[in-house]
Amino acid sequence: MATTPLLVSPNSVLANALLRSVDLLRPRVHAIRPKRIAFVVGTQINGAPHLGTNLVQTTAFLLAKIARREFSVETSVKFGALDNAPYDVVLDPETHHAYQQTYYHSLGKSGVGALIDTYYRGFFDSLADATSTDYELESYTDQQAAPGFRAEFLRTLERLDEIRWWMAPSHGIVHTRLPCPECGWAEKRAERTRLIHLDEDGALFTAVCLDHGDYEVPVDPENDTYLDLATLYRNLVKERALGRDSRTLYVMLKGGDWAFGCQLVDGALTVLGTPGSHMPLRIFTPQVLAHTGAKLSKSLLRERGEDALPADVEPWMLNTTAWDGNTDNYVDALIWLVAELLSDPKHFFRSFTVKELGRLMSNRPADLEARPRAHEMGIYKRYFDLIKAGTKTTEIRVNDSSRARIRSGDLIRFRCRDEEVLTRVTRIARYADFDEMFDHEPVSSVNPTATREDQLRNIREIYPPEREALGVVAIGIELAETPQGQNHVR
Numbered sequence: 001m002a003t004t005p006l007l008v009s010p011n012s013v014l015a016n017a018l019l020r021s022v023d024l025l026r027p028r029v030h031a032i033r034p035k036r037i038a039f040v041v042g043t044q045i046n047g048a049p050h051l052g053t054n055l056v057q058t059t060a061f062l063l064a065k066i067a068r069r070e071f072s073v074e075t076s077v078k079f080g081a082l083d084n085a086p087y088d089v090v091l092d093p094e095t096h097h098a099y100q101q102t103y104y105h106s107l108g109k110s111g112v113g114a115l116i117d118t119y120y121r122g123f124f125d126s127l128a129d130a131t132s133t134d135y136e137l138e139s140y141t142d143q144q145a146a147p148g149f150r151a152e153f154l155r156t157l158e159r160l161d162e163i164r165w166w167m168a169p170s171h172g173i174v175h176t177r178l179p180c181p182e183c184g185w186a187e188k189r190a191e192r193t194r195l196i197h198l199d200e201d202g203a204l205f206t207a208v209c210l211d212h213g214d215y216e217v218p219v220d221p222e223n224d225t226y227l228d229l230a231t232l233y234r235n236l237v238k239e240r241a242l243g244r245d246s247r248t249l250y251v252m253l254k255g256g257d258w259a260f261g262c263q264l265v266d267g268a269l270t271v272l273g274t275p276g277s278h279m280p281l282r283i284f285t286p287q288v289l290a291h292t293g294a295k296l297s298k299s300l301l302r303e304r305g306e307d308a309l310p311a312d313v314e315p316w317m318l319n320t321t322a323w324d325g326n327t328d329n330y331v332d333a334l335i336w337l338v339a340e341l342l343s344d345p346k347h348f349f350r351s352f353t354v355k356e357l358g359r360l361m362s363n364r365p366a367d368l369e370a371r372p373r374a375h376e377m378g379i380y381k382r383y384f385d386l387i388k389a390g391t392k393t394t395e396i397r398v399n400d401s402s403r404a405r406i407r408s409g410d411l412i413r414f415r416c417r418d419e420e421v422l423t424r425v426t427r428i429a430r431y432a433d434f435d436e437m438f439d440h441e442p443v444s445s446v447n448p449t450a451t452r453e454d455q456l457r458n459i460r461e462i463y464p465p466e467r468e469a470l471g472v473v474a475i476g477i478e479l480a481e482t483p484q485g486q487n488h489v490r
């Protein structure tokens with residue numbers, strides 16, 4: 001009897017050009033040969049996340065894991081916590097201009113930190129653990145304070161007359177919000193914010209506060225005035241700044257609705273003369289849609305109330321803290337889901353209704369919760385067979401960031417094509433290079449069938465000198481007992 005596939009997706013222009021989803025990175029990786037790849041994901045810090053947000057974040061961690069193996073480079077995740085999201089908006093009773101205050105200005109650094117800890121810290125730590133991927137977290141407040149970001153912003157002002165139509169095609173007024181130094185409120189649409197002076201040392205703006213009247217804001221690369229840029233402008237400056245780094249390839253992970261908005265950012269990047277090798281590389285993740293085809297939206301719910309809720313939406317999809325299970329359990333389910341989507345470009349580069357995502361989630365493997373978390377390593381067949389036979393008890397790898405996470409007692413799942421074997425780490429030893437390693441490790445425990453010289457030659461064919469330069473880790477392994485069914489073949 002033929003089995004029905006879990007997921008059926010039609011072909012698309014992009015999917016037709018790719019064998020695997022991660023191949024979208026390959027042209028740029030080949031062109032610039034980066035030392036590392038950082039997957040960048042930004043999220044508004046404004047309460048409990050919904051499924052769409054967590055899907056983008058999970059994709060970042062999973063792609064970091066896949067790209068690390070695919071391109072033999074270090075990878076990591078860079079999480080931007082957008083604490084400039086509006087916390088409160090009021091109307092000036094006289095002019096009817098809207099004023100807003102950011103989360104940062106309302107709650108302070110510690111209040112924002114508490115929100116991040118509540119909604120994201122445990123989730124990210126769990127994702128990092130499950131994918132052996134390091135992440136760093138940067139608030140928008142820290143990002144705008146960095147000299148590189150501020151200098152890039154000042155450079156865009158030199159071409160403001162051209163980029164403003166890309167940033168604001170309907171009226172040409174760029175929303176550069178410069179909060180009042182006394183109260184922290186800023187005009188939402190910056191109608192009365194003026195750039196009055198610009199030279200190589202910096203810029204001077206004037207703006208109007210609803211309580212404190214006219215004020216001046218000097219901006220230079222190192223001063224501490226606050227730059228609250230509207231969404232498109234913030235992305236323009238961020239992508240320009242990140243594009244200058246020739247050693248790290250930054251990959252922007254964005255929800256699918258951004259595919260439309262990025263046309264405007266690209267127009268502005270072109271006006272600024274951004275070279276092709278500095279143009280941002282972006283991956284758009286599947287959108288989560290209501291049955292009408294509209295994006296699942298928390299703000300729409302806030303405006304319209306529960307009536308706007310699609311009938312098919314499950315409570316945890318809107319507020320992921322409502323998930324019936326712990327964080328690791330939620331993360332493992334999401335990783336399974338995103339891995340299924342990434343497994344075929346036809347599945348990944350498209351949108352999903354909440355109903356379809358609910359169906360997929362309820363079809364996840366029944367033993368997912370019982371499966372132990374394990375580091376994963378691909379391995380050649382001849383070594384796989386030796387591990388499975390229990391005669392290879394030392395595995396050798398270069399000491400990149402994912403290996404640095406391995407601890408004695410952890411599990412490692414070795415994969416070779418359709419086979420896998422689960423092992424437990426008995427000890428860890430680190431060395432400067434393969435020669436030093438073989439001075440200390442019994443040659444036969446690495447490979448009982450080859451001499452030291454043969455093994456050195458083989459291993460150096462696998463790892464070029466720049467990889468060996470990371471250092472070498474020798475991992476003691478033994479076969480792990482697994483409950484029935486867990487060590488199944490995928």
Ligand SMILES: [Zn+2]
Pocket residue numbers: 180181182183184185209210211212213
């Ligand atoms: Zn004020």
